[in-house]
Amino acid sequence: MIRSLRARLRLRHALLAPAVALVLLLLFLEAANPPAWAVRVGYLAAGVTVLAALLVPRYRFARAATAAVLVSGAVTLVAGGLQDRAENTFGATELLLLLCLGVRVVRQLRPGRATALMAAVAATVVLMPLRLQDWGDGRIEILLLALVLLMPLVVVLGLCLRLYDALRARQREAVLQAQRIEYARDLHDFVAHHVTAIVARTRAARYTAESQSPEAIDRMLAEIEEAGSQALGSMRAMVSHLRDSATPAGPGPGELSALRELTDEFSAGGVPATLHIGAGLGPREVSAETAGVAHRVVREALTNARKYATGARHVGVAVDRAADSRDWLVVEVTDDGVAGDAPSAGSGGFGLMGLTERVAGAGGTLTSGPRERGGWRVRAELPLRSRER
Template identity: 45%
Template sequence: MNHFFGDRPRLRQAVRCLVAGLLLTGLVLEGLDTGSVPLAAAWVASGGLALAALAVPRHRFTPAALAAVTASCLVTLVNTQLAQRAEVTYGFLETCALLLLIARALWQRPLLPASLVAAGATAATTVIFLRLSAEQWSTVADFVLPATWFGALLMVALGLYLRLLDTLRAREHEAGLQEQRLEYARELHDFVAHHVTAIIAQTKAVRFASAAGNAPEPAELDRMLAGIEQAGSQAMDSMRSMVSVLRDPVRPAATRPAGDLGGLRELAAGFSAAGPAATLTLDPRLADRGLPPGIGTTVLHVVREALTNVRKHAHGATGVTIDVRLHEDGTERRLRVAVTDDGRGRPAPGERRVTTDRDAHGQTVRDGRRPGFGLMGLAERAEALGGRLTAGRVAGGGWTVGADLPLPPASAEARTDEPLRP
């Protein structure tokens, strides 16, 4: 009964009590129509079990439903042996409750126990008319029995329909969770891997210098160690930010506005402090207008991943350029991002360029390496926004990673975006 009434608002409890009282009154009145106290008690008991089975918790439904079906069949069997039978009623409320048991069983229970309950309830509603006298039975059989079978078919269809809806909802929920896991994986890669790569690159530089017998000067060594410390601190901050979001989705960690490109300056400065100088060129027209959240976030991810790949693969790079420009052609507006280095990375023979276009057949290879999960994730982000990601060699040496992303009309952008911070 605790499950039935539960911890609900008083109005809902009052409605449930009223419904339960009306159903119990109906069972008693049906029992009184039998003209016999023992029959009335049996009517109320079997009908009450069927109604109670509809209200029990899900994990207790199967035994409760089977008990109600068994009780109904036993009452019918005993009634057939009596000389005096009911002449007015056969148990209409009990029949309705048994039909509803079919729908709930097929909706909420595994197929095997649901089939047992459905078959038992169908049999119980078929033989329940035997409680009537022979004269009444012949009259009812031609009209009420077909209607009961039709009701059973409707309950089967209803139960299977509700079961299908639950299955579709569960799949949609699981797909949402999977998409969320993939998004967290991308965020973890984009934010943390960037800093960890910086730590590895600077540590290797110290080791190689020491192994070659050219120990760095104290000031130079201190600068390298400070860079490693800074990258480690940034990696920890990124991890704490993500953990805070996972722990408390109601109060997520403080982040920049979704369309803010101010983080590009921080990325360029952080990269320059530990490696080749990074030069940022930001279109001045982007300073006084907002960007859609998806576009701004994707730009930051593209630049971060490209800088991470420079550390990993751009051997001998002396400089990196980051170019973010707005291109307007009539009503069409596109944002183009390019990160270019002058390193000595070599693509595999025959694989000069890769795009995310549908007709692309090759994969980008630099120093014999295929693209990692970062570039593939960025390609998916760009495609989802209607853009494309490119990566390939630059004439004269070097490597470039670029993104071409469409922007919505200025009116739509103004309604949904926040202004950029200078």
């Protein structure tokens, strides 16, 4: 992302340099038209000042634009008071720059300052034909009227661009808000998954402390320490992923093979978990988005099984193609415990609630509920290939 931004900046600078050079050349040529040397210097100084105001960053723009309008207006007053004035041009390039300046004033400045400065820009633009020698046939008056009629168009264009910027900012904020929600869900998944394992192992150590040997207690404490280290490692991995989206080494959440780590970690807590992945479900057949959602479904289901599946003796994780469609993936997590307090997708459990939204965003469906033979089941149906956006 940073490299692409730098490339765009270099391209912008490469295109800006020739354009600025061309404008400076036109300003120099127009400055040679007035007969008086002082007015020539004024033409050039006014044009360069307006050009510089257009190029300054936003936080300096108000002062630069004010200075440019004052310089341009002063040159108009001086040139209009002379007997020998320009015969061919009053500074068309400077006029175009002032119009662009007016658009930027309306677009970027606060309403109060924009109104005052835009009025100054309009007055400066309308009075510019006074720099010309009077032709005596009414053409200067027509030019003045045309400039008066042109200024509302400049204001309208600036307002349109201002509205466009506001819409873009609102859209960018919506994207950032969606990213914050996504990160919050990931944090919930990491924290709930690992902290639940730590709590379960700590309870087991407390309840069996009196009947266990020091070696067994030390082994339990070592398992708790390992679970805490895994939680820290997962958090560091997530932060590293947010800083740099480069592909991580080894299988990640974008591949179904990463589910093995979840079931092995769950089994280490005391309740065995088995994993079945159907044949022919490699990265070519299953998109990274679908595999990532499947990873989150399994992680949330295992976390809930550890928290709510009282007396569970086995947890099964099955990932395979749907029986009625080869284009769909079925992820099913079942346990044989007592799940009287298990949350449902719509009953206020933030994990399953967010997971339901995530699965729906990938084009699939998520269902959860008690099994007929006892226990709990979480089932997600996902398209093998991510849907077109």
